[in-house]
Amino acid sequence: xxxxxxxxxxxxxxxxxxxxxxxxxxxxxxxxxxxxxxxxxxxxxxxxxxxxxxxxxxxxxxxxxxxxxxxxxxxxxxxxxxxxxxxxxxxxxxxxxxxxxxxxxxxxxxxxxxxxxxxxxxxxxxxxxxxxxxxxxxxxxxxxxxxxxxxxxxxxxxxxxxxxxxxxxxxxxxxxxxxxxxxxxxxxxxxxxxxxxxxxxxxxxxxxxxxxxxxxxxxxxxxxxxxxxxxxxxxxxxxxxxxxxxxxxxxxxxxxxxxxxxxxxxxxxxx
Numbered sequence: 113x114x115x116x117x118x119x120x121x122x123x124x125x126x127x128x129x130x131x132x133x134x135x136x137x138x139x140x141x142x143x144x145x146x147x148x149x150x151x152x153x154x155x156x157x158x159x160x161x162x163x164x165x166x167x168x169x170x171x172x173x174x175x176x177x178x179x180x181x182x183x184x185x186x187x188x189x190x191x192x193x194x195x196x197x198x199x200x201x202x203x204x205x206x207x208x209x210x211x212x213x214x215x216x217x218x219x220x221x222x223x224x225x226x227x228x229x230x231x232x233x234x235x236x237x238x239x240x241x242x243x244x245x246x247x248x249x250x251x252x253x254x255x256x257x258x259x260x261x262x263x264x265x266x267x268x269x270x271x272x273x274x275x276x277x278x279x280x281x282x283x284x285x286x287x288x289x290x291x292x293x294x295x296x297x298x299x300x301x302x303x304x305x306x307x308x309x310x311x312x313x314x315x316x317x318x319x320x321x322x323x324x325x326x327x328x329x330x331x332x333x334x335x336x337x338x339x340x341x342x343x344x345x346x347x348x349x350x351x352x353x354x355x356x357x358x359x360x361x362x363x364x365x366x367x368x369x370x371x372x373x374x375x376x377x378x379x380x381x382x383x
Contacts, residue, residue, distance in 0.1 A: 153302070153353075156360040157370040160293065163284040182286045182293075182309045184219040185267030186210050189257050191226050191250075198272050205272040217279050229257040236264055240321060243328040247347070249339065255305060255347035259320050266312030274307050274382045281381050285309065285371075292316050293371040294352070295382075300375050302353035307382050315363070316370060320355040327351055 188207055190198055195205040211221045224232075233241045237260055247253050258269045268282070276282070285293055292310040294303040310317055327346045344350045356370060373381070 153300070153356075153372060156357070156368075157372050158290065158368050159374055160285070160288070160371045161374045163281055163288070181289055181291070181311050182268070183266045183312065184214075184286075185265060186214055186219055186221045187224060187258070187261050187265070187267055187269045188222070188272055189224045189229065189254055189261070190272060193223060193225055195223065195272065200273045203273060203275075206270065206275045207272060210270065210276055213276050213279055214282075217283075219279075224257065224261055226253075229253070229261070232257075232260060232264060236260070237321070240325060243325050246328065249343060251343055252347045255343070256321070256324055258305060259317050259324070259352075262308070262310050263314055263317035263321065264312070266310060266314070268309040269305075269307065270382065271306045276382055278381060285381065288371060290371040291369040293373065295373050296375050297349045297353070300372070302349050303356055303372065304349050305352050316356060316359045319359050319362075320352055323351055323355040323358070 188210070190205075190207075195207045198205040207221070207223055214221055230244075233244050237244075240256070240260065244253055244256055247256070262269050270276070286309070292314055293308060294305075295307040296302070297304045324347050359370075
């Protein structure tokens with residue numbers, strides 16, 4: 113029994129298109145499973161629950177006597193120096209809020225433009241330049257830029273739609289003396305790159321840059337068809353989480369130098 117009549121080519125086209133969609137969905141599902149990271153991250157890093165600041169007197173003495181391993185520098189990235197062109201309606205870009213909250217407590221807040229990042233790539237990471245320039249999407253360049261910036265200078269990175277809530281807790285996180293601290297992805301299953309902090313020259317960030325270089329090759333173009341999945345896998349949270357797993361395996365015992373904010377703790381620091 114025929115599924116369609118010979119006199120009804122429209123139904124035949126519809127069925128063919130439906131089958132193609134099903135094949136595409138199955139293909140991307142299998143690809144995402146192939147590239148997904150599995151396993152419990154809590155066994156390899158330090159989970160950070162509510163960070164309780166020390167008493168004000170102790171904190172003041174510590175701030176005046178020693179410098180944190182993670183510098184008091186907040187990095188943000190945008191195309192130009194005019195952050196007003198960044199739109200996430202109904203919200204305003206967070207750059208001015210970071211400046212008003214953190215400059216009075218001795219933090220530097222920097223905005224990196226496309227020209228600044230390109231100069232950094234050419235002077236500090238020439239081996240990454242072709243990968244950076246070859247990305248088809250701006251978000252991929254922004255993802256790579258934030259890793260290179262914090263690796264080069266150390267400090268704290270925050271997307272322009274990430275808003276600070278508490279300067280004291282931020283300093284408390286720095287006082288933990290971890291090499292890297294990341295916000296979690298949904299459900300705490302991975303490391304997110306929308307908010308993180310690290311020491312200058314962080315080995316994990318360097319490994320992440322190498323991993324991004326590797327994933328910038330032809331494999332992603334051949335296997336990953338959906339743009340959002342390609343971004344996540346080449347430069348986003350999937351890549352960073354996979355780089356951490358390699359780091360924890362290569363440097364056994366060093367994974368505990370990496371902290372992951374408890375999902376509830378993240379909202380205490382930023383929102």
